[in-house]
Amino acid sequence: MSGDNIFTGLAEEHDGDARWAFGTGFTEALAGVDTTLPEGVDGEELARYCQMLGDDALVQAQRLSQWVTDAPELEEEVALANIALDLLGQARLLLARAGQADGTGRDEDDFAYRRDAAQFRNVRLTAAPRGDFARAITTLLVLSGWRLSLMSRLRESRDPVLAAIAAKAVNELAYHREYAVSWALRLGDGTEYSHERMAEAVAHVWPATGELFATHPVEARMAELGVGVDPATVAGEVHDVLAQVLTTATLGEPGPFPEPAVAGRKGDHGPELAPLLEEMQQVAREHPEASW
Template sequence: MSDDHVYMTLAEGHEDDTRWAYGTGFEDPLHGVDTAVPDGVDAGELAALCVTLADDALVSAQRLAEWTTRAPELEEEVALANIGLDLLGQARMLYSRAGQVDGTGRDEDAYAYFRDPGDFRNVRLAELPGGDFAFSIVRLLVLSSWRLAHFERLTAHRDPVLAAIAAKGVKELAYHRQYAAEWAVRLGDGTEESHRRMRKAQEQVAPYLGELFTAYDVRDEVVAVLRQVTEAAGLPMPVYRPLPGSGRIGEHTEHLAPLLAELQGVARAHPEATW
């Protein structure tokens, strides 16, 4: 199966080819949306959900930013940077919504810059060091497929703000998944070396897959996507044995603290600064 065929198959249902939606369009996805928490929606649970989704996006965006000046080609450097900007945009809106409904009044900077590693609720796969290009592609394929499945469901959420954020994110995540799928096929079905590196990347990612499927009913959908891409790439479907612990309860790898130290350094050095 060619990478073009995989791209077209995964694109079914996402025919709107809007890309790099954050920062490039002029339509505010939250314009006119009622920000009051609907009756029957628990504000604490809503805030917690927004924070977890935002933490996944922020940490992933920081890892993708590390490819700036290091990607194999300029085109891929721009693509990865823009995927990171999409995720950063999602994080900003989700943090803002959390601050609106959790009673603290915190803004997006408070969530991003002034929490310690144990306060973050991102999945651990997002925080692992970037490794080589193959590892980043495998991770992006897994996380974008998983996040897209969530966001498609969240478009029907009872909170209209979260539903609007999800609807915007679906367009972005559909492209992130397609981008990763194309590269997965090229590398898996490419040279002996690229195939070897993809196999190694799969082995590195596999132990963290179990954490993605513990709290949400998206496993079958995500596994089907991964199987479709790996078959086209001539790669085996990874077998995973879940590691103990979970980033969702603040149990992280040793890699999150240095990542946050770099991310938060300037803001913490100048906490009263305005930009």
């Protein structure tokens, strides 16, 4: 390593790209994967489907990042930050595919920073107010299990890009769920106080779970074409896992998921999404021509 200091030296190792500090690897997100649209698949609909999955990951990553400097222990700050980064990486790939599939050529920055809340298609639970640590763990437990079931099936997608993204995401999401399970057990079967807080968290999060299994028309069509997954088909699997975890954590057998109803997928969000996006988009909107 050469250079006047460690930072210039690291930049040299990354072919002079000083952005190395913002992440690893600035190659084309879809490099090496066949990006041809599958036969019979409408590019705009595939883009909308990728946007749904990408928005889920992006918004959840932003919410989780709020735990940095605020988690119970430094180790948990690092763990939650890494989970957020995994989700951010998934969002980048999915949103890049969306911009490619619909022919607009938009990149992930366009999707992330140049849309208002009503244009996002994430499920509401990804943007739910942060709450306490028990609520964060419960939300992560539900979302990671749900997303893991979806991505496991998406590995067989007829779209080679979605299949590749899903293959990478499965390993990450398995860790996310494992992390959430370990904390759910520790809190639920811990002290009287931690058990109480975890029970309150489950009671708070559970009413929002029905939406995860509501099928938007785009999801239904992508599933029929062998490209996407109908979320309704994973409800039983996800419930079985959650029931096992919550019962083991002495939190009792959960009831059925609430009646599914599409909301966030059609742009119907709660009031918490707009300020979350405002925080995420502030720099990009104030300095639209900036580069780094």
